[in-house]
Amino acid sequence: MLEASPDEIYDIELEHSLLEANAKLAVENRAVLDRHGITAIDFMGAIGSGKTTLITKMVERLKDRLGVAVFNGDATTSSDADAISAQNVPVVQIATINGCHLDANLVGKGLKKIELEKLKLIFIENIGNLICPAEFPLGSKARVVVVSVTEGPWMVRKHPHMFLGSEIVVINKIDLAQAMEVSVEELVDDVHKLKPDIKVIPTSTKTGAGLDDFERALLAV
Amino acid sequence: MHELSIASGLVEKLLEFSEKNPDKKIVEVRLAIGELSHIEEEQFRFCYEAITAETPLEGSTLEIEKIDAMVICPHCAYRGRPKYWDGALSGIPVATLECPSCGKASEATDGKECAIKSLRFTENTALAS
Secondary structure: OOOOOHHHEEEEEEEEEOOHHHHHHHHHHHHHHHHOOOEEEEEEEOOOOOHHHHHHHHHHHHOOOOOEEEEEEEOOOOHHHHHHHOOOOOEEEEEOOOOOOOOHHHHHHHHHHOOOOOOOEEEEEEEEEOOHHHHOOOOOOEEEEEEEHHHOOOHHHHOHHHHHOOOEEEEEOHHHHHHHOOOHHHHHHHHHHHOOOOEEEEOOOOOOOOHHHHHHHHHOO | OHHHHHHHHHHHHHHHHHHHOOOEEEEEEEEEEEOOOOOOHHHHHHHHHHHHOOOOOOOOEEEEEEEOOEEEOOOOOOEEOOOEEOOOOOOOOEEOOEOOOOOOEOEEEEOOOEEEEEEEEEEHHHHHO
């Protein structure tokens, strides 16, 4: 093998952000949404944290008052989209084919698939994953992280980055906190240590606790 | 494994460069990756190696410069390194957005980068001679 000697190696400057392509598409999505007066809210969280159930509950409460649609990101199945379809609101399933996050391109395609005229609110359910989606803005106005007490006491500390880029945190399944021996207060405290101004709402979709607060927070976005 | 999609974006950009400049062979790619980005260096290197195999980029190396997180506080005008949460878990301290000076919410100004800074290449003609 022939190797170049150092004096035969040249440099060029090439300032190019690797996240820019997605960020630009996110800005475009946002412009489309703004033009139609639609607020999109992105839900992130682990598999089983309760994202789909929480979205379903909110759709149930809001659908008669304003136009709601749901985008469901899922790696392979349509089970979440099917569950929400029962609410008779527009649902767009976005299969990432084993991809670990939604991106702005996929959401942009989704926006072309539905009639935007009658909508006021779009909930975007990201892939169940606590790391990857954080790097990929979608064009939503706020990001919600859903964690549940069943994920254990270190949930927030283990995935700090996810919270830094979000506006609302839901701590779900608080009806199981005692059985799990997890302190909800400590989880709330952990989130505030990372980001003091973030809104944290403890909820239980089973008992209905916190759902009024969460609804208010979504409408205030 | 979002490292894979980011590495794919990188390789796409580099292959574009190679196509436009067939006389240049990329030997090193210099990246800037911020402390607050979610990119795991080892996984990123692994993905890069895997994707570049059997392409004109095969054998090129990644030089990764880490960019420190910096925050600015809209409440007290603090500007500097963030507050770290020591002992959050037994691992490395976690950067937070709590202002080190007043304790309110600060905003990150640096540390989210994920960018190609520069390329090092050889002239293919030089190699041939």
